[in-house]
Amino acid sequence: MDLVIRNGTVATASDTFKADIGITGGRVTAIAESLSGEREIDATGKLVLPGGIEAHCHIAQESATGGMTADDYRSGSISAAFGGNSCFVPFAAQHRGMGVIETLDLYDSRAEGASVIDYGYHLIVADPTEKALAEELPQAFARGVTSFKVFMTYDLMKIDDGQFLDILSVAKRHGALTMVHAENSGIIKWISDRLVAAGHTQPRYHAISHPAAAEAEAINRAITLARFVDAPLLIVHVSTPEGAGLVAKARLDGAKIFGETCPQYLFLTKEDLDRPGMEGAKFMCSPPVRDTATQEALWRHLQAGTFSVFSSDHAPYRFDASGKLSKGPDASFKQIANGMPGIALRLPLLFSEGVRGGRITLNQFVALGSTNAAKLYGMHPQKGTIAIGADADIAIWDPEETRTVTVEDQHDNMDYTPFEGRQVTGWPVTVLSRGEAVIEGGKLVAEPGRGRFVARARPDFTGHPGTRTPELDPGWNFGAEIAP
Ligand code: DUC
Ligand code: ZN
Ligand code: ZN
Numbered sequence: 001m002d003l004v005i006r007n008g009t010v011a012t013a014s015d016t017f018k019a020d021i022g023i024t025g026g027r028v029t030a031i032a033e034s035l036s037g038e039r040e041i042d043a044t045g046k047l048v049l050p051g052g053i054e055a056h057c058h059i060a061q062e063s064a065t066g067g068m069t070a071d072d073y074r075s076g077s078i079s080a081a082f083g084g085n086s087c088f089v090p091f092a093a094q095h096r097g098m099g100v101i102e103t104l105d106l107y108d109s110r111a112e113g114a115s116v117i118d119y120g121y122h123l124i125v126a127d128p129t130e131k132a133l134a135e136e137l138p139q140a141f142a143r144g145v146t147s148f149k150v151f152m153t154y155d156l157m158k159i160d161d162g163q164f165l166d167i168l169s170v171a172k173r174h175g176a177l178t179m180v181h182a183e184n185s186g187i188i189k190w191i192s193d194r195l196v197a198a199g200h201t202q203p204r205y206h207a208i209s210h211p212a213a214a215e216a217e218a219i220n221r222a223i224t225l226a227r228f229v230d231a232p233l234l235i236v237h238v239s240t241p242e243g244a245g246l247v248a249k250a251r252l253d254g255a256k257i258f259g260e261t262c263p264q265y266l267f268l269t270k271e272d273l274d275r276p277g278m279e280g281a282k283f284m285c286s287p288p289v290r291d292t293a294t295q296e297a298l299w300r301h302l303q304a305g306t307f308s309v310f311s312s313d314h315a316p317y318r319f320d321a322s323g324k325l326s327k328g329p330d331a332s333f334k335q336i337a338n339g340m341p342g343i344a345l346r347l348p349l350l351f352s353e354g355v356r357g358g359r360i361t362l363n364q365f366v367a368l369g370s371t372n373a374a375k376l377y378g379m380h381p382q383k384g385t386i387a388i389g390a391d392a393d394i395a396i397w398d399p400e401e402t403r404t405v406t407v408e409d410q411h412d413n414m415d416y417t418p419f420e421g422r423q424v425t426g427w428p429v430t431v432l433s434r435g436e437a438v439i440e441g442g443k444l445v446a447e448p449g450r451g452r453f454v455a456r457a458r459p460d461f462t463g464h465p466g467t468r469t470p471e472l473d474p475g476w477n478f479g480a481e482i483a484p
Pocket of ligand 1: 181
């Protein structure tokens with residue numbers, strides 16, 4: 001064996017056990033009570049976990065209005081690795097007028113030679129032309145991009161309900177997963193316009209302009225559309241108990257509906273948006289952070305299995321004129337980029353508050369941070385678990401190490417962290433990707449460019465039977481033509 005990780009406590013999404021892990025040719029080739037190899041890592045007192053899979057982050061991505069994220073595939077992947085991730089799946093954003101294949105080629109050129117960990121992309125579809133639907137989405141799927149994200153809000157990104165049904169149907173036909181940013185555009189615009197007209201422009205009004213009702217209405221509509229054509233759908237960044245309840249209900253009904261939430265909704269509140277001056281801009285994301293009762297409700301949904309994935313939604317815009325304050329120091333909340341960094345803190349925060357805090361088990365932590373993403377995004381069992389034949393993507397954690405979060409300790413290109421000053425116990429100390437050390441002894445030891453594109457397969461929807469819409473039954477007169 002090339003490498004053996006000795007004496008650690010191994011945990012997967014289902015089991016926790018003492019074992020040595022043997023690695024040959026970048027894959028796990030032995031799991032046994034005692035192994036020896038050419039090289040050995042002593043993991044005594046440590047946890048040996050599947051490397052995290054960060055499945056929602058914005059890297060080298062420009063917004064529809066042209067603002068570029070502060071992180072590229074080099075800094076974003078390094079930061080992800082320091083946070084215990086061995087794979088990430090940022091977005092490749094199509095903007096109107098761009099072809100899908102042109103979009104993927106662009107992101108290939110951005111990722112090529114830059115990433116220290118393996119990567120894929122979710123395709124953002126903002127311009128579902130006939131060509132995109134008939135030719136390019138199937139080509140994207142064949143190329144290993146097997147998840148498509150759509151927006152129900154933002155004038156330059158949003159799709160209407162008919163376009164949503166088109167995309168859901170194409171995705172379903174090819175076995176892809178659709179993801180959705182679900183907020184009601186009309187409600188947000190209506191209330192935002194009134195707030196700004198009344199001079200209420202500070203960051204705190206961002207939360208007021210994105211009420212829970214806007215999320216609940218859109219999630220309800222998105223689920224209704226997906227269930228109508230019996231297509232799988234993942235609701236990203238769920239921020240309210242109302243939204244989470246809708247996801248839970250649909251899952252209980254057997255629909256192929258999945259949910260994601262993010263650290264900001266568990267650890268921050270709208271009080272943070274009300275910090276002095278423009279400081280609140282650092283905490284602006286969409287949907288917005290809410291309140292402590294919401295945090296408790298979302299924890300319960302994490303415990304109960306409503307959420308399959310827990311992602312950072314790392315959307316790095318610096319607190320300066322290149323990012324949040326590009327429209328000046330007195331910009332209104334409508335002019336401030338939405339998003340905050342957190343790619344390196346997602347797993348430590350969840351471990352510290354979730355596992356050490358007794359809210360979730362270590363196995364749930366592994367499922368939420370890695371295994372479920374691998375399954376939903378078509379990478380399992382190659383990634384997301386520690387099993388014979390799987391890529392040796394492994395994070396070794398010190399469950400006792402306590403650190404205080406500071407921006408100086410981050411490895412992204414940001415000038416702030418919204419989690420500044422927070423005490424966190426449990427940190428990844430070594431991260432392996434395909435058996436190669438990326439982080440060792442708290443240091444980066446891998447070269448940018450070693451990360452490979454992962455051509456993803458069909459997502460695994462086992463255990464989600466789906467729902468039937470009688471009017472779309474192919475046995476009906478018109479069903480055969482219109483059945484998705
Ligand atoms: N949606 C995201 O997924 N991330 C950042 C901002 C947004 O609207
Ligand atoms: Zn979004
Ligand atoms: Zn996002």
